[in-house]
Amino acid sequence: MIFRLPEEFEKALVPGKPALVVYAMGTTFKGGIDDQEKLNAVLAKYPQMEVYRHIDAALFGGYLPHTKYKDVLNRNIQPYDSIAISGHKFFGMDEPSGLFITTRTVRDNQNPYSVSYLNATMPMINCSRSATSPIKLWWIINHTTKEDFAAQATQILDRAEWLKSEFDKIGWPAWLEPMSNTVYFKRPSEEIAKMYNLAPDYDERLGGDLSHIVVMQHVTENRLREFLDLLK
Numbered sequence: 001m002i003f004r005l006p007e008e009f010e011k012a013l014v015p016g017k018p019a020l021v022v023y024a025m026g027t028t029f030k031g032g033i034d035d036q037e038k039l040n041a042v043l044a045k046y047p048q049m050e051v052y053r054h055i056d057a058a059l060f061g062g063y064l065p066h067t068k069y070k071d072v073l074n075r076n077i078q079p080y081d082s083i084a085i086s087g088h089k090f091f092g093m094d095e096p097s098g099l100f101i102t103t104r105t106v107r108d109n110q111n112p113y114s115v116s117y118l119n120a121t122m123p124m125i126n127c128s129r130s131a132t133s134p135i136k137l138w139w140i141i142n143h144t145t146k147e148d149f150a151a152q153a154t155q156i157l158d159r160a161e162w163l164k165s166e167f168d169k170i171g172w173p174a175w176l177e178p179m180s181n182t183v184y185f186k187r188p189s190e191e192i193a194k195m196y197n198l199a200p201d202y203d204e205r206l207g208g209d210l211s212h213i214v215v216m217q218h219v220t221e222n223r224l225r226e227f228l229d230l231l232k
């Protein structure tokens with residue numbers, strides 16, 4: 001179930017039953033971030049309830065640690081049990097891969113998936129058997145300095161803000177959430193949408209059809225200017 005408001009979230013909780021909660025750290029289309037503090041305050045009203053908190057930080061988890069927003073991922077401030085971060089987004093892996101980071105307690109208390117012919121249990125994620133992708137992701141993370149990651153993070157966030165301000169200048173409805181590198185906006189003509197292969201979404205509250213631009217490291221200001229000029 002997906003909730004827009006903490007009150008809706010609270011209504012869905014069933015006292016006496018455990019809650020599995022996934023916090024979004026950057027939704028795919030709009031780059032929205034769940035307010036952990038507010039949602040944790042709701043959960044705190046039910047001290048008997050068993051709660052597992054997972055964070056979906058597929059894209060944002062790559063860059064947020066290198067920004068002034070890093071505290072939103074600090075477990076000492078808002079505790080969570082696990083987090084998933086894609087390798088093929090911010091880190092630029094050339095094949096699907098990801099990081100799943102969890103507490104030792106969770107790791108040691110998995111539901112054992114026993115494989116009879118191995119006479120063992122398998123502490124791994126299904127379909128994650130590539131021998132090379134973990135090494136490649138490890139290589140990227142270890143051969144990029146903190147300063148380089150920080151520079152990339154600053155670049156994409158600054159450029160997203162610049163893009164949003166350019167939309168504002170030409171009076172084209174556009175939005176940018178806090179901590180986000182994803183600018184979403186009123187969907188342009190089919191011709192332009194097709195040319196840039198823009199992903200579609202729909203939100204009645206914002207006037208209907210939408211598109212977005214995820215400002216990744218390779219999205220240059222020149223490229224964005226060309227797009228804005230076409231829109232104009």
Ligand SMILES: *Cc1c(COP(=O)(O)O)cnc(C)c1O
Pocket residue numbers: 024025026027028056057058059085086087097098
């Ligand atoms: C991309 C994305 C996913 C999917 O992650 P994959 O690692 O590509 O499977 C999940 N959640 C969010 C918020 C995403 O942006």
